[in-house]
Amino acid sequence: xxxxxxxxxxxxxxxxxxxxxxxxxxxxxxxxxxxxxxxxxxxxxxxxxxxxxxxxxxxxxxxxxxxxxxxxxxxxxxxxxxxxxxxxxxxxxxxxxxxxxxxxxxxxxxxxxxxxxxxxxxxxxxxxxxxxxxxxxxxxxxxxxxxxxxxxxxxxxxxxxxxxxxxxxxxxxxxxxxxxxxxxxxxxxxxxxxxxxxxxxxxxxxxxxxxxxxxxxxxxxxxxxxxxxxxxxxxxxxxxxxxxxxxxxxxxxxxxxxxxxxxxxxxxxxxxxxxxxxxxxxxxxxxxxxxxxxxxxxxxxxxxxxxxxxxxxxxxxxxxxxxxxxxxxxxxxxxxxxxxxxxxxxxxxxxxxxxxxxxxxxxxxxxxxxxxxx
Ligand SMILES: NC(=O)c1ccc[n+]([C@@H]2O[C@H](COP(=O)([O-])OP(=O)(O)OC[C@H]3O[C@@H](n4cnc5c(N)ncnc54)[C@H](O)[C@@H]3O)[C@@H](O)[C@H]2O)c1
Ligand SMILES: [Zn+2]
Numbered sequence: 001x002x003x004x005x006x007x008x009x010x011x012x013x014x015x016x017x018x019x020x021x022x023x024x025x026x027x028x029x030x031x032x033x034x035x036x037x038x039x040x041x042x043x044x045x046x047x048x049x050x051x052x053x054x055x056x057x058x059x060x061x062x063x064x065x066x067x068x069x070x071x072x073x074x075x076x077x078x079x080x081x082x083x084x085x086x087x088x089x090x091x092x093x094x095x096x097x098x099x100x101x102x103x104x105x106x107x108x109x110x111x112x113x114x115x116x117x118x119x120x121x122x123x124x125x126x127x128x129x130x131x132x133x134x135x136x137x138x139x140x141x142x143x144x145x146x147x148x149x150x151x152x153x154x155x156x157x158x159x160x161x162x163x164x165x166x167x168x169x170x171x172x173x174x175x176x177x178x179x180x181x182x183x184x185x186x187x188x189x190x191x192x193x194x195x196x197x198x199x200x201x202x203x204x205x206x207x208x209x210x211x212x213x214x215x216x217x218x219x220x221x222x223x224x225x226x227x228x229x230x231x232x233x234x235x236x237x238x239x240x241x242x243x244x245x246x247x248x249x250x251x252x253x254x255x256x257x258x259x260x261x262x263x264x265x266x267x268x269x270x271x272x273x274x275x276x277x278x279x280x281x282x283x284x285x286x287x288x289x290x291x292x293x294x295x296x297x298x299x300x301x302x303x304x305x306x307x308x309x310x311x312x313x314x315x316x317x318x319x320x321x322x323x324x325x326x327x328x329x330x331x332x333x334x335x336x337x338x339x340x341x342x343x344x345x346x347x348x349x350x351x352x353x354x355x356x357x358x359x360x361x362x363x364x365x366x367x368x369x370x371x372x373x374x
Contacts, residue, residue, distance in 0.1 A: 001025030002227045006146065007238040008166065022146055022170040022234055024227045026219070029056065029173045032107065032134060033063035039130065039168055041105050043070055045098065047091065047118040049110030049136070050075040056136050056176045057109040064107070071107065072098065076114050083117050083152045085161070091121040105130045105168070111137035111184075112144035112272065116162070119150035123165030133170045137180055138188025138222075139273055141172035142195075142229035143251075147237040157330055158259050164242060172230060174223050185217060186309045187273030190254075192225050193304055194280065195232040198250045201348030203228050204304070211307035250350050253342040254279030257365075260327040264318045277305050281312035285364040287343040290356060297347055313367075321365045325358070 004022040023031055036044055044064055048057035053075045064071040074094050076082045095104075106129050108118035115133050122131035135145035151162030177185065192214075196204030206224075207214070213221035233251070240247035257279030261270055270278075284298040302312050318324070328339055339361060340354040 001028060002231075004227070004231045004234045006166070006234045008241055009238065018166050020167060020169045022172060022230050024141070024172040024174070024230055025223065026175050027173060028171045029059050029134060029176065030063050032060050032132065032171050033065070033067040033069060035169050035171075036064060036069060036105055036107065036132060037067040039105060041103055041130075042068060043103060044105045044107050045095065045100055046071050046073045046107045046109055047114060047121070048073060048075055048108075049078050049114045051078045052110060052136055052176070052179070055179065056134070056173075060107060060109050060134055076110070076117060078113075080113055080153070082113050083159075085152055085154075087117055088121050088124075088152055091117070092125055095121070095125050100125065100129070102126050102129060105132060107132045107134060108145075109134040109136060111135065111140045115140050115145050116149070116151045116159070119148070119165050119167070120152055120162055123150055123163040128165070131165065131167050133167045134176075135170065135172055136176040138177060138185055138226070139191055141174075141177070141226050142188065143191045143233060145170045145172065146230060146233045147248075147251075148241070157327070158262060166241075170230075172226055174219060174226060177217075177222065183271060186215065187271035187277075189214065189225075189308045190273035190277040190280070190305070190310055192229050193301070193308070193310075194251070194253055194276065195229045196304075197280065197301065197344055197347060198232075198253050198342075198350045199236070199348060200228070200232055201346070203232075204347050208300075208304055208307075211304060215308050246352050249352050250342055253344070253350050254281075254283050256328055256339070256341055257282040257324075260324045261314055261318050263327045264320070264323055265315070270315070270318070274311055277310035278312060278314050281305065282364045283341060283343055285367065286341060286356065286360060287345070289360045289363060290343065290353070292351075292353075293344050293346065297344060300347065319366070321362050324365050325361065328361075 002024045008018040106122040108115050122129045133145035135141040148164050148166035151159035154160045254276045258275035261275040287293045342350045343353045
């Protein structure tokens with residue numbers, strides 16, 4: 001078990017109070033009850049993905065119940081379409097119907113969808129309820145549950161409405177990943193590779209050396225990957241909580257492209273991590289075309305992504321360059337109409353670049369490589 005601290009600095013004593021722990025390891029779901037009880041409440045509401053309501057969410061409820069905390073369960077249908085205004089409204093109304101008040105803590109159990117939605121609802125209901133995250137997907141354990149970004153989608157784009165709302169604590173139980181479908185697990189490895197690319201070249205090398213055990217879901221390798229990724233996410237968030245200094249923006253490596261692919265493919269067709277893998281492959285090619293990295297960086301990243309079972313080229317259905325560019329221009333990360341990219345300068349370092357010629361972006365979007373060899 002490892003405990004990683006998210007230090008939130010900036011405005012004196014109040015900010016210090018908002019710091020929290022990310023507890024990673026096997027069986028840490030059992031720690032939820034004691035932590036919430038120590039947070040000083042007797043009342044919680046568990047918001048869970050319906051697919052794990054009777055398994056992992058039940059264990060969270062048991063852990064809370066053992067400490068005398070009443071914790072009714074609300075379920076959310078699985079899938080990206082639950083990150084909607086309609087789903088948020090349903091939860092707001094359910095909270096109201098249960099007389100949820102500001103002493104009630106929200107415990108989100110599920111992947112990034114439930115975490116982003118429940119976090120958003122918690123941050124807005126009664127002007128803000130404490131929230132705890134129990135991430136049950138690899139994406140959520142290494143990324144979405146840490147850092148306090150919440151959000152829902154609009155038809156015009158992903159995550160267009162949301163808040164910054166830091167959790168009281170995060171419990172990343174590796175054992176909950178055992179039930180995760182293979183494609184979902186592999187998809188989560190894209191965010192893991194991202195940490196190696198943006199800040200941690202030693203971790204990137206470790207991933208190259210352990211790609212086999214990781215793809216094979218060896219618990220020791222998975223545990224190390226989750227801990228190290230969560231620690232990097234925590235550190236970046238600690239340094240730049242509100243994405244003002246540019247450091248947190250590094251986490252968007254591959255994501256400007258990824259969001260465009262996800263939007264065009266229809267939410268949920270391409271898994272988030274798959275889109276991120278393709279997006280990182282595009283970003284590295286763009287960096288290479290801009291003369292920022294030698295071609296071997298592109299090749300090393302491609303090789304690692306392929307070794308982990310991830311794609312580097314977009315499916316035929318989402319190769320419409322004009323449509324992709326149109327979505328990217330609407331992305332909230334574009335500044336004053338100019339496209340902004342996070343591009344590598346080597347393995348383990350990225351920069352924010354906003355003077356990329358559109359012609360080069362078109363070129364990397366249009367390139368169709370052969371699919372990875374089996
Ligand atoms: N807030 C952030 O900082 C942040 C960061 C990254 C991603 N995200 C968001 O996260 C979302 C993607 O998250 P995700 O990949 O976790 O998707 P998800 O929440 O849709 O979960 C993926 C699938 O796994 C199922 N599932 C969840 N846990 C399971 C388990 N233990 N066993 C079996 N099945 C399980 C779900 O029902 C779903 O079908 C996107 O909406 C993305 O925008 C947010
Ligand atoms: Zn992501």
